[in-house]
Amino acid sequence: AYYQQIGRAGRAVERAEVVLLPGHEDRDIWAYFASLAFPPEPLVRQTLAALSVRPISTAALETRVDLSRTRLEMLLKVLDSDGAANRVKGGWVGTGQPWVYDAERHRRIAEARAVEQRAMLDYLDTDECRLVFLRRQLDDTDPTPCGRCDVCAGQVWSSGVDNATAHAAEERISRPGVEVAPRKQWPGGMRELGVAVSGRIAAGELAEPGRVLGRLSDLGWGTRLRELVAGEDRPVPAEVLDACVRVLASWGWTQRPVGVVGISSRTRPHQLDHLARRIAEVGKLPLLGRLLPVGARPAAGANSAxxxxxxxxxxxxxxxxxxxxxxxxxxxxxxxxDSGWTMTVAARSLRRAGAPAVLPFALAQAG
Ligand SMILES: [Zn+2]
Incomplete structure (x- = not known):
């Protein structure tokens, strides 16, 4: 892909410079794609067990197997081509044909990915001609130095940035506030899981569009927010609170809230209580209550259902x-x-308890 992209940069122009900007988030991206790989055998067996002669929809399968929609669909396609499942009107059926998990093949694929990732890191550090490195990767046994790359030409780009530019960039990426769209539709097949909801979320149970201070993956607020929500149960620092107030002040809601309700946390109850209380104080709003968790901490499901x-x-x-x-x-x-379901369920409860509208606000959005 690098070889291809470098070629593209020079197309239709007289002269082009190609600059590679590696980042720490590259590894997260690789990890994300690795997480979409073919599922482990127990999950495949679980999927096969859920298939019978009666067609079952992908949404209904999601309630039986804890796989994301993308991975489930990928798995079903493989099972289909292997003859173990068939797509029919109304969903999927099992053929009852025996199916063998090719562990060796999946291990080889994972290994090949790891080798590719290693090569990308080596490409950054190489002290030989960049083109020679790429051609060797493409099995060229006798590549010759290109004479034009940074190594050949001795061209070194400074990674320094002048203060004004750095300041402007800093200002732009640390501006707090991201809109979060509310869930409008219940996942299919919830009755299978003992939850009696389906279709569109009723108008009287909907949340309004919400806001978060930032995304955990953001360049600006991400690092501070990641530390905050993964750290100890401490009060929210003043600078974060100030940023929350700025987000609330620039919200542009049609009607100002008349009260605050906090969602209490199992892992950081003091932090959450402090946040809700301070927001109420700054906004001169009554703290109407806290929703307390019950039961065991829920396992993180892989799909909406x-x-x-x-x-x-x-x-x-x-x-x-x-x-x-x-x-x-x-x-x-x-x-x-994260998935937004906690907010959706909490907003629904508040609406049913009489709230004319619910404005969800959180420190961070995962992903
Ligand atoms: Zn070169």
Whole structure:
């Protein structure tokens, strides 16, 4: 791919410079793709066990097998071409044909990926001609130095940036606030998991569009937020709180919230309580209550159905404040929005308890 991209850069122009900007997030991207690899045998067996002569939809399969939609669809295609499953009207059926897990093949693929990643890192550090390195990767046994790359030409680019540019970039990426769209549709097949919801989320149970301070993957706030939500149960630092206030001030809501409800955390209860309390104080709003978790900490599901089932019924109904007669929106405060189902379920509870609208706010969005 590098070879191809370098060629593209020079197309249709007289002169082009190609600069490679490696980053730490490259490894995260590789890890992400590795996580989409062919599932381990137990999950494949579980999928096969869920298939019968009666067609089952992919959405319904998601309630039986904890795989993301992408991986599940990929797996079904493989099972289809191997003759163990068939796509029919209404979903998928099992053929009952025996199926062998080719562990050796999947191991070889994973190994080849690791070798490719190693090569990309070596490419950065090489002190031979970059083109020679690439051609060797492409099995050219006798490559000759190109005479034009940074190694051949001795061209060194400075990674220094002048202060004004650095300042402008810093200002741009540390501007807080990201909009988070509310969930509008329940996952299919929830009844299979004992959760009686389906189709569109009723208008009276919807959350409004929400805000987070930043994404955990952001350049600007990401590092601070990652440390904060993975660290100890400490109060939210003043600078983070200031940024939260700026996000709230620039929200542009149609009606200002009339109260704050916090979602209490199992792992960092003090941090969450402190955040909700401080936001209420700064906004001169009453803290209407805290939703307390009940039961065991839910396992992180891989798909929407599993995640919703995991957080469904996760709040102590006794901790739900009485909200009838409230004449404005409730600001719902949490630490991290991941799949969005916790906020969706909490907002639904608040709406059903009488909140005319719910504005979700969190420190961070995962991913
Ligand atoms: Zn060269």
């Amino acid at each position: 599993q995640r919703l089932a995991a957080v469904w019924g996760g709040f102590d109904p006794g901790s739900l404040p009485e909200l009838t007669g409230l004449d404005g929106p409730v600001l719902l405060v949490d630490d991290v929005v």
